[in-house]
Amino acid sequence: MDPATxxxxxxxxxxxxxxxxxEGSHITAILLPAPMILVFGATIAVGIAGGTLRDFLTAMKALPGAFRGKITAPQAVIDQVVSLAETARSKGLLALEQEADTIDDPFLRGALQNIADGTDGDELRIMLEDEIATKAKSDRAAAKFFMALGGYAPTVGIVGTVVSLTHVLENLSSPDTLGPMIATAFVATLxxxxxxxxxxxxxxxxxxRLADLEVDRMTLQMEGALAVQAGSQPRLLGERLRAMVPAEALKKAA
Structure with a gap:
């Protein structure tokens, strides 16, 4: 778990x-229900209006992941693939079918099952690349939804302030209340x-960022699985996969 967010x-x-x-103020000065309901409610509403209902549901499903932030270390992926290469080299590609049953990751498990079934290497690469592209597209759609909310929210806040200032102008006959009313009006913009x-x-x-890291992880698994199918030597495979990962990421994993 990476709790950065x-x-x-x-x-x-x-x-x-x-x-x-x-500044000598109090937090209750900005915790006003009316502007908060407008800003949060209207922002989410226009976010839904700017896309599809499926986009909204996808974003809501992805939201917990932004806080949990499960990130697999690249070195852990490399070690796993190298271990599979050693198994394939000593026991043959058919042994990968048994290894697949012990792997929780559906992407790598599917790749190993296809290797054990004798799928052609070029066809397997196309299939895995398509799966990676589809996963990346779905993850980035969730990110795009929240980025869109970030664009709508300030303008919605200004709308709330304009509405409140209209109410202020209706009460110019009561100058003693103008100060607090104007301050309240700007809470929506805040x-x-x-x-x-x-x-x-x-x-x-x-x-x-998590979507990019997931693509990197799946790419490592894909290249590793294809190398295993081609009979790559485990030590050379490990060096090749490490060359695909930024040195800083490997240092952090270590």
């Missing part, structure tokens, strides 16, 4: 609350900016 969001809101406290920069954009960026 959760830590970042908590620290961002913590800095906001610290600023409010240091929440529009906060939700965009503290929530939607970080979540969208995080999901995009």
């Amino acid at each position: 959760l830590i970042g969001i908590v620290l961002a809101f913590g800095a906001l609350f610290a600023m409010i406290t240091l 929440w529009g900016l906060l939700s965009a920069n503290f929530l939607w954009l970080p979540i969208g960026t995080r999901l995009k």
